Amino acid sequence: xxxxxxxxxxxxxxxxxxxxxxxxxxxxxxxxxxxxxxxxxxxxxxxxxxxxxxxxxxxxxxxxxxxxxxxxxxxxxxxxxxxxxxxxxxxxxxxxxxxxxxxxxxxxxxxxxxxxxxxx
Amino acid sequence: xxxxxxxxxxxxxxxxxxxxxxxxxxxxxxxxxxxxxxxxxxxxxxxxxxxxxxxxxxxxxxxxxxxxxxxxxxxxxxxxxxxxxxxxxxxxxxxxxxxxxxxxxxxxxx
Numbered sequence: 001x002x003x004x005x006x007x008x009x010x011x012x013x014x015x016x017x018x019x020x021x022x023x024x025x026x027x028x029x030x031x032x033x034x035x036x037x038x039x040x041x042x043x044x045x046x047x048x049x050x051x052x053x054x055x056x057x058x059x060x061x062x063x064x065x066x067x068x069x070x071x072x073x074x075x076x077x078x079x080x081x082x083x084x085x086x087x088x089x090x091x092x093x094x095x096x097x098x099x100x101x102x103x104x105x106x107x108x109x110x111x112x113x114x115x116x117x118x119x120x
Numbered sequence: 121x122x123x124x125x126x127x128x129x130x131x132x133x134x135x136x137x138x139x140x141x142x143x144x145x146x147x148x149x150x151x152x153x154x155x156x157x158x159x160x161x162x163x164x165x166x167x168x169x170x171x172x173x174x175x176x177x178x179x180x181x182x183x184x185x186x187x188x189x190x191x192x193x194x195x196x197x198x199x200x201x202x203x204x205x206x207x208x209x210x211x212x213x214x215x216x217x218x219x220x221x222x223x224x225x226x227x228x229x230x
Contacts, residue, residue, distance in 0.1 A: 045159075045224075046221070047218060059218075099214065102215060104155075104172065105178075106157030106172040107157070107212070108172070110167055110168070111166065112166055
């Protein structure tokens with residue numbers, strides 16, 4: 001079955017950097033758009049970024065544009081989110097999900113979520 | 121940016137009852153297809169896709185979940201609540217970047 005296994009969550013100081021990873025299995029990773037979505041404590045869901053299957057296209061929410069970079073390695077079935085210049089309001093649970101780029105199916109599989117805490 | 125407004129914010133209901141959740145978009149999410157999804161989130165878990173294309177159930181979703189609507193007005197109906205249905209429900213439009221979510225409707229057990 002489809003699995004998305006996340007890693008990289010941590011406590012980081014404001015202004016710091018962190019890289020999240022998401023390893024996919026159970027489907028042809030290289031054929032699918034992938035996205036990152038986050039959820040601040042007690043809040044709703046916020047889509048952050050997507051990347052096309054070949055990495056040709058990416059798109060970002062304004063809240064993270066210029067600070068976060070989405071990338072993928074299809075040889076490793078892995079999705080990444082490089083987060084720089086982290087701020088307190090970036091504190092959230094971060095999810096990877098299959099979908100984005102106008103996929104007909106929405107976000108049909110989600111990882112389990114990883115906690116990122118930005119605090120001094 | 122398309123803003124999605126869900127109502128009500130919270131509902132207190134009993135198992136066996138029927139419930140309808142509403143999601144209204146600030147502009148149409150229907151072009152060649154309707155890019156509107158519903159997700160269920162249980163406490164401490166990742167969201168789970170329930171419906172896509174406004175009315176198509178995702179694989180494995182029971183038929184007591186029914187989605188409808190087009191343009192700017194959408195509903196999710198649960199025809200007979202089961203104990204495992206008490207959760208937070210989000211609508212989302214995924215046709216126009218940035219892909220936006222509603223603020224959620226929480227179903228509480230009475």
